[in-house]
């Protein structure tokens with residue numbers, strides 16, 4: 001194991017190419033994810049940032065192959081995970097990936113646990129599915145996982161309704177990490193929690209991630225969380241990643257007009273609050289995306305070409321920082 | 336939990352007194368005179384007055400009711416006006432038949448309704464689901480007596496598979512149980528289906544999928560237990576309806592049960608039998624409701640913790 005981690009850490013653990021996911025409904029086709037590109041190395045944490053409806057959850061469900069079908073369909077692209085394309089895997093093969101190699105923490109801890117099953121058994125379930133252990137060993141390991149997330153063994157037999165929101169999310173984290181997955185997808189794991197609990201849960205996730213050396217996709221719209229725990233950031237708009245890069249590069253030198261808009265709309269205590277400039281307008285309806293670049297109706301610096309052509313290529317800003325915007329494609333390298 | 340059960344048993348008392356009041360009032364105001372029924376049209380006036388006094392029917396309403404309650408509390412239900420045998424005895428040997436019929440119908444309706452409901456939900460909008468919906472609608476809307484007669488014509492008269500009347504052997508049990516059970520099966524199926532559809536949309540089902548669990552296992556060990564909670568209520572309520580259904584069905588199939596006996600007793604104005612019979616049925620129904628609440632707690636830990 002140790003000798004190939006060095007080699008493995010150079011190649012991407014996850015490499016999503018041109019992923020498109022549509023929800024085909026009676027009212028029309030919702031183009032939730034459009035030609036999305038994303039890559040992640042082993043041990044890395046990437047923040048997936050974007051406003052509501054940008055397609056973050058859909059992307060995550062796509063990686064898990066859990067997009068509800070109908071109406072959802074992966075209509076194109078590849079999801080390469082450790083060298084294998086997940087979109088081509090059979091359902092049975094995917095079941096061996098889910099919970100074992102890729103885990104997901106969902107948005108709302110209040111509803112993601114089964115109300116009629118003791119928490120310990122809900123953790124043991126995933127262990128029994130993927131490890132060759134007896135039921136008793138699985139239960140013992142489940143209690144160990146609960147201890148790791150700070151829940152005492154006496155409470156292991158209790159039911160979800162006996163726990164607070166923060167504790168439930170700890171249980172969900174314990175389920176997700178029980179089989180030591182290579183990739184953990186966290187879909188806004190703390191938005192439903194109050195601020196102090198948020199900080200505790202994030203701290204816990206940071207420590208466990210370090211302990212297990214898990215790669216992580218952290219879905220959030222909170223740039224503070226990104227700054228706190230991520231190595232990389234991907235900015236998502238209307239179903240695709242418009243800018244991706246090393247956290248420091250991207251925070252210091254945002255390029256895409258949408259990214260710049262996001263940073264400008266953050267309140268900054270050091271500056272005068274009048275300088276707050278939210279992006280004008282709203283995210284386009286994914287059922288009816290504008291022609292050209294989907295951001296052009298809200299963009300202050302859009303050129304005539306932006307209304308006709310959508311950018312398809314990424315432009316390197318620096319070695320670890322790329323942007324998808326026509327403003328940069330003629331003068332490669334930006335500036 | 337024990338405390339809860341004791342409390343619920345205690346609460347059954349006022350319910351039963353209420354039932355007694357209603358049933359007593361109803362028999363009191365029903366036209367028709369039991370004394371005339373017993374003695375016939377040609378009876379002498381003196382005999383009539385004597386029997387009235389003997390049966391306590393000459394007392395004012397409240398006195399009669401008070402006596403009825405007092406007697407009932409001592410498990411003294413009186414004697415049948417027509418046969419002169421104790422009510423408990425008359426009811427006692429017919430009651431097991433009716434209970435058996437109702438219980439078998441519940442089992443049939445649960446065994447048909449729940450699996451079909453689950454399948455319908457899992458295969459929503461497929462031919463199977465649509466077919467089950469149509470059959471279910473028919474099952475609910477067809478009246479019991481008509482269904483009973485059709486089943487007799489088809490399976491007894493034409494095919495000769497089952498006997499037409501009576502209740503002696505298990506072969507006799509099949510048609511009446513189905514007659515009563517089918518409409519309940521349809522209701523339980525619809526309830527299971529909608530409850531199941533609700534549950535499989537829940538986040539925790541997605542969590543189970545994210546663990547890599549198999550779909551069939553998700554249905555059985557994650558969805559079903561949650562989906563059954565509302566179904567249990569419906570089954571409990573159905574049991575009351577099934578007891579009612581037994582009355583008609585026993586008449587159609589000439590089954591010597593409590594239901595048919597009650598119908599006959601009403602025609603004969605045999606007040607003690609009617610009162611005792613209704614009281615017994617109410618008692619059974621209350622017990623079934625208690626059982627439903629206990630089952631609830633068994634299935635749902637959130638309710639269990641409320642009971643403490």
Ligand SMILES: Nc1ncnc2c1ncn2[C@@H]1O[C@H](COP(=O)(O)OP(=O)(O)OP(=O)(O)O)[C@@H](O)[C@H]1O
Nearest residue numbers: 023030032051052053054055056057058059071286
């Ligand atoms: N089951 C579905 N059927 C139809 N449309 C859907 C479905 N799920 C999501 N969508 C649509 O797909 C688009 C992307 O949704 P998604 O949930 O991925 O956004 P998100 O970035 O996670 O948003 P949020 O920050 O609010 O969680 C939205 O327009 C949404 O309405």
Ligand SMILES: [Mg+2]
Nearest residue numbers: 056057107187
């Ligand atoms: Mg989301």
